[in-house]
Amino acid sequence: MAPAGRLLALLARPQSPSRAGAMAQPSCFALELPGGGLAHFAVGPAGTEGPAAPPDPRAAALLGPPGRSYALCVPVAPGRDCAARVRAARLLQRLFLQLRRGPLGRCQLRRLLRYGPGGGAGGLQRGVLLRDPDDSPDTRRALLALLDSCLEAPRPSLGEFVGDESHQLWQRPWELRGGREWRQVDPERVVPAPEPALHPVVPDLPSSGVFPHREAARAVLEACTPFMPEARAVLELVDQCPRQVLRGAFPVIVIEGLDATGKTTVTQAVADALQAALLKSPPACISQWRQAFDDEPAIIRRAFYSLGNYIVASEIAQASARSPVVVDRYWHSTAAYAIATEVSGAVQHLPPAHHPVYQWPKDLLRPDLVVLLTVSPEERLRRIRGRGLERTSEEEELEANSVFRQKVEVSYTRMESPGCHEVDASPSRERVLQAVLSLIRDRCPQLP
Known part of the structure; x- marks a missing residue:
């Protein structure tokens, strides 16, 4: 089966009730590679029917071990609310500056786009992939502290990429529980995603x-x-x-x-x-x-x-x-x-x-x-x-x-x-x- 077909089959599998609403639509990502290339991948629900097709090897090299990578994205309210767009853009700029300082300053940063499976402007989020080649626990602590400092909406999302013994890749999202404590929720499998006909940001350019x-x-x-x-x-x-x-x-x-x-x-x-x-x-x-x-x-x-x-x-x-x-x-x-x-x-x-x-x-x-x-x-x-x-x-x-x-x-x-x-x-x-x-x-x- 072609990678796109495997992706659709995986996303069609039954979902656990706790995550069904959140995974009604898959999240696709476009990751900027060294030299100007792009790698596309998606995160889907954890299936039980065996291993999924691996993502683009270029993406896997930046997401999986050795080292550890994190996806930090800033959501934007749907529609053409300019105030929300401006707030999101300023927050992302502020995050970029903070990611270059302190314990996070030694990590590698790459531009990351999160978008819906159709590739349209709806749901587009700009963000960054942060890769820690040393897999230091200080990196995770600094990222969670950075999230805590974002007191106003929009609040960025954070996902952590991990590999398992069978060389599968997973994303484990972090969520704030009870407004006080960050916890990881159910993992989502990293799977291939077809490249959209247009770059995901193009439909959003007029806005x-x-x-x-x-x-x-x-x-x-x-x-x-x-x-x-x-x-x-x-x-x-x-x-x-x-x-x-x-x-x-x-x-x-x-x-x-x-x-x-x-x-x-x-x-x-x-x-x-x-x-x-x-x-x-x-x-x-x-x-x-x-x-x-x-x-x-x-x-x-x-x-x-x-x-x-x-x-x-x-x-x-x-x-x-x-x-x-x-x-x-x-x-x-x-x-x-x-x-x-x-x-x-x-x-x-x-x-x-x-x-x-x-x-x-x-x-x-x-x-x-x-x-x-x-x-x-x-x-x-x-x-x-x-x-x-x-x-x-x-x-x-x-x-x-x-x-x-x-x-x-x-x-x-x-x-x-x-x-x-x-x-x-x-x-x-x-x-x-x-x-x-x-x-x-x-x-x-x-x-x-």
């Missing part, structure tokens, strides 16, 4: 990172106002912008590119050559709060940058009535970095080409042309070293993590309506400028 319209991003920052005065300040500026803006008679050109592709230099040179207004996203009026939002979880950062695009759109509408407009980054940057950050694993796990997540928001002013500057990874490293410029954590990850960089680059190339026109930025500045200007004049014949 967590690639916001399809202004109101979706606005709702996230509205949920942040009780603890972030900067969120209220940004919303006040956004609410001053018209909901629908029209571009003027002059063309709008966006220049995109990774850090160290020469984007800033080329953008300024193009603006000078075209006698164009030069704008930037995020705009100057909110850049003073950029660091505050960069320190927050991804869903909050994305809402900030998304709303910055709508403020820039209002500036574009005014400026394009008087002259051409050149914009240093816009929506494509916001979306590409969000997709690459949220979708764990390697390039092959990204949403496929033509997926709706790559489509330009219908309520955002659309440019005439998007130019994407590209250089080889080796050239980027050569340029970036020694520059000493302040960079965001994601820009630093571009340098350190080739898988993340590849996901950003591929996400850029899949954007549609409008797509990106790539220009090789490796030659001299003069040659790159001439190539960009030639492309602009070819695509924007209305230029004087």
Whole structure:
């Protein structure tokens, strides 16, 4: 029988009354592997009809002995409650920071997603697999103490992975009994799970990172106002912008590119050559709060940058009535970095080409042309070293993590309506400028 069939057969077995309600639906997991791969597995009820098929060997190597592993996941209330999403995201970020300290700091951490068997957004939980290579009892005690410190909802779930003499893998969940004592409950067998057609996080992207319209991003920052005065300040500026803006008679050109592709230099040179207004996203009026939002979880950062695009759109509408407009980054940057950050694993796990997540928001002013500057990874490293410029954590990850960089680059190339026109930025500045200007004049014949 195929692994998926064995999984269904196992999950269909009779369940003990005490756990039947909890196991009405299996829990599936996507575990990020070294090098950017993903391993999928599920936990099912303990059966009595003999051994189950083992999970993916790559997952088994990280879950089973030697050593001991723990799954720590943060639940989110069903529906589109932004306040609950924000609370869950901030709790997970706080847990990540605490897991890197004290007795837990020596453990290995890997991104973990928990999702329903259908692979949809419903029931999606973000979390971490913590592996203790020494199997120290101090690790379990520190984790339970960490759970005790989480006094407000949502409270994270904790499962401990163990192996038996027959080389079967089990997860033993921890539950709080009587509000006072943590105890392990009935074990759940670790079994194979088929890889879903789409990465489990993709259906959730419109609510967590690639916001399809202004109101979706606005709702996230509205949920942040009780603890972030900067969120209220940004919303006040956004609410001053018209909901629908029209571009003027002059063309709008966006220049995109990774850090160290020469984007800033080329953008300024193009603006000078075209006698164009030069704008930037995020705009100057909110850049003073950029660091505050960069320190927050991804869903909050994305809402900030998304709303910055709508403020820039209002500036574009005014400026394009008087002259051409050149914009240093816009929506494509916001979306590409969000997709690459949220979708764990390697390039092959990204949403496929033509997926709706790559489509330009219908309520955002659309440019005439998007130019994407590209250089080889080796050239980027050569340029970036020694520059000493302040960079965001994601820009630093571009340098350190080739898988993340590849996901950003591929996400850029899949954007549609409008797509990106790539220009090789490796030659001299003069040659790159001439190539960009030639492309602009070819695509924007209305230029004087």
